[in-house]
Amino acid sequence: MDEARIVRRGAGPRLWLAGGWLLLVLLAAIFAPLVAPQDPLAQDLMLERLPPFWLDGAEPGYWLGTDSLGRDLLSRLIFGGRIAFIVAFAAAIAACLVGSTLGLIAGYFGGWADRIISRIVDIWMAFPPVLFAILLVAVLGTGLSSVILAIAIIDWTRFCRVIRAEAMGQSRMDYVENARIAGYGRIGIMLREVLPNVLPSIVALLSLEMGIAVIVEAILSFVNLSISTDDPTWGGIIAEGRLSIHQAWWVLVFPLITLILTVLSFSQFGEALKTRFDPVLR
Amino acid sequence: MSACLDIIDLSAVLANGQRVLRSVSLTVQPGEVRALVGESGAGKTMIGKAVLGVLPSSVRIVEGDMRLEGEDLGRLQPKARRTLIGARTALIPQDPLTALNPSRRIGPQMTDRLVRILGWSGDKADKRVRQLLDEVQIREPDRVLRSYPHELSGGMRQRVLIAAAFAAEPRLIVADEPTTALDVTVQKQILRLIAELQREHGTAILFVTHDLGVVAKISQKVSVLYAGKVVEEADTATLFASPQHPYTRALMAATPRYTDPFASLKPVDETVLAGLAAEIAAADQAWSRPHG
Numbered sequence A: 001m002d003e004a005r006i007v008r009r010g011a012g013p014r015l016w017l018a019g020g021w022l023l024l025v026l027l028a029a030i031f032a033p034l035v036a037p038q039d040p041l042a043q044d045l046m047l048e049r050l051p052p053f054w055l056d057g058a059e060p061g062y063w064l065g066t067d068s069l070g071r072d073l074l075s076r077l078i079f080g081g082r083i084a085f086i087v088a089f090a091a092a093i094a095a096c097l098v099g100s101t102l103g104l105i106a107g108y109f110g111g112w113a114d115r116i117i118s119r120i121v122d123i124w125m126a127f128p129p130v131l132f133a134i135l136l137v138a139v140l141g142t143g144l145s146s147v148i149l150a151i152a153i154i155d156w157t158r159f160c161r162v163i164r165a166e167a168m169g170q171s172r173m174d175y176v177e178n179a180r181i182a183g184y185g186r187i188g189i190m191l192r193e194v195l196p197n198v199l200p201s202i203v204a205l206l207s208l209e210m211g212i213a214v215i216v217e218a219i220l221s222f223v224n225l226s227i228s229t230d231d232p233t234w235g236g237i238i239a240e241g242r243l244s245i246h247q248a249w250w251v252l253v254f255p256l257i258t259l260i261l262t263v264l265s266f267s268q269f270g271e272a273l274k275t276r277f278d279p280v281l282r
Numbered sequence B: 001m002s003a004c005l006d007i008i009d010l011s012a013v014l015a016n017g018q019r020v021l022r023s024v025s026l027t028v029q030p031g032e033v034r035a036l037v038g039e040s041g042a043g044k045t046m047i048g049k050a051v052l053g054v055l056p057s058s059v060r061i062v063e064g065d066m067r068l069e070g071e072d073l074g075r076l077q078p079k080a081r082r083t084l085i086g087a088r089t090a091l092i093p094q095d096p097l098t099a100l101n102p103s104r105r106i107g108p109q110m111t112d113r114l115v116r117i118l119g120w121s122g123d124k125a126d127k128r129v130r131q132l133l134d135e136v137q138i139r140e141p142d143r144v145l146r147s148y149p150h151e152l153s154g155g156m157r158q159r160v161l162i163a164a165a166f167a168a169e170p171r172l173i174v175a176d177e178p179t180t181a182l183d184v185t186v187q188k189q190i191l192r193l194i195a196e197l198q199r200e201h202g203t204a205i206l207f208v209t210h211d212l213g214v215v216a217k218i219s220q221k222v223s224v225l226y227a228g229k230v231v232e233e234a235d236t237a238t239l240f241a242s243p244q245h246p247y248t249r250a251l252m253a254a255t256p257r258y259t260d261p262f263a264s265l266k267p268v269d270e271t272v273l274a275g276l277a278a279e280i281a282a283a284d285q286a287w288s289r290p291h292g
């Protein structure tokens, strides 16, 4: 019991810090047109490579400075957050639904279903994921929906593997046997007895996957395979920042920090939620 | 009147052909407690699982009949069999922790079965569950019903499981070493509770144990199992007064007595084991001839 309490106390600040950052980015992304100080696409060569606000030569209203085309960095990051979050939510949820369902079926039913699903997972995992993503986007075409689809197609296996193992462990438990004796159907047992016990892991993986989707989207934008080049994306900004690192380091550093904080927050948030969700650890 | 449970010549094998149950026959009359004793690995749990229809997939029944209140389980369609077993039987398991779903509160776990399987109304199920919690002497039903399993002690959890087993008024309960996982003082209380509820509800119990002390306290009939074979069966009083089989006598000699604690250290005699091995081999040979 004492251990459980320690876990809970430990989960507190982690949950709030990570959740707070994610909420901040999420709100900024949703209300981007309202909160962004400038038009993210507006170029002004008079304002090129303005430094962030605490350095000499900064202009008010351009808090994090501008890039080599004079576009406001903060506004671009805020609008980039929109795309990052749309991709994160849509891709992670799609991967989660497919992967968790198949994992649950493989783990609980075992036998045949398990052999087929596990074999597919093995084949899937044989592809290096980034290469797989680039290949898929090349086939599906660039654009928001193909990026989402590509991430979901690649990463459902992550859910499938973990949930399969957990469901398998759960289905050997006596309470599952008890439910069978009582006369419940197999699907009913899977949903009522097994699913609640793997749910904390699903939640944690979902959050982690959102972070991964953010990274993958950034990588795809970085290699110019993501969304149309006009819309700002974090990966796109990083790619541009890399070219002007010596003249304007901030164009590279701020999006990197944003990206890393967001990805870390997603994984920490997931872990913290898991301990909250789990009645034994709670 | 037909027996509550009638097992006739039940044989089961593992995937590699090894026999785990060797022509087991046993009967449990309505309202009667039959103890099933034997050392670890004798197949006691297997028999319970066979009756409840939850044998592991690696174990296959190759011969024999099981009748639950006269209904031949082997002849029923799987669905009908499940429904019948669900309505007429229940299990009191060995480990009260893993037998409860850790992520669901006790209340719904207990009432669900009454509502979904027996079609009771939520109110009726709730009343019934509270009545049973009272019978197993749980004094704070509200707190317990709201709790998660890990929030209760082992003894409490076992009380909950006993209440759950009796709640649906089954005709037959399989109790698989229901006190083994508990500490000694709690063991006695739990045993007394099971005996009490059994008497009040008139439920037949197949009581699996390896403890002859428990057998003497709770049962009217005993079957002694060794290597999946019933080597002796008798009224409990008769068995203790005049055990017939050498293995039964050896078990009795190995049971601790308060007067002579060191008696418990006596292992089963070599010659008895050799005799048993010969008996099992003879039985297998006789069995494999028509089945080979």
Ligand SMILES: Nc1ncnc2c1ncn2[C@@H]1O[C@H](COP(=O)(O)OP(=O)(O)OP(=O)(O)O)[C@@H](O)[C@H]1O
Residues within 6 Å of the ligand: B014, B020, B038, B039, B040, B041, B042, B043, B044, B045, B046, B047, B056, B058, B059, B210
């Ligand atoms: N899942 C399984 N698959 C294959 N064989 C099994 C399985 N479970 C048990 N067995 C074997 O079946 C035999 C009977 O086991 P069973 O669990 O019924 O013994 P038991 O009398 O209940 O013993 P215990 O007192 O230890 O509970 C043993 O030899 C055991 O090794």
Ligand SMILES: [Mg+2]
Residues within 6 Å of the ligand: B044, B045, B046, B176
């Ligand atoms: Mg056992």
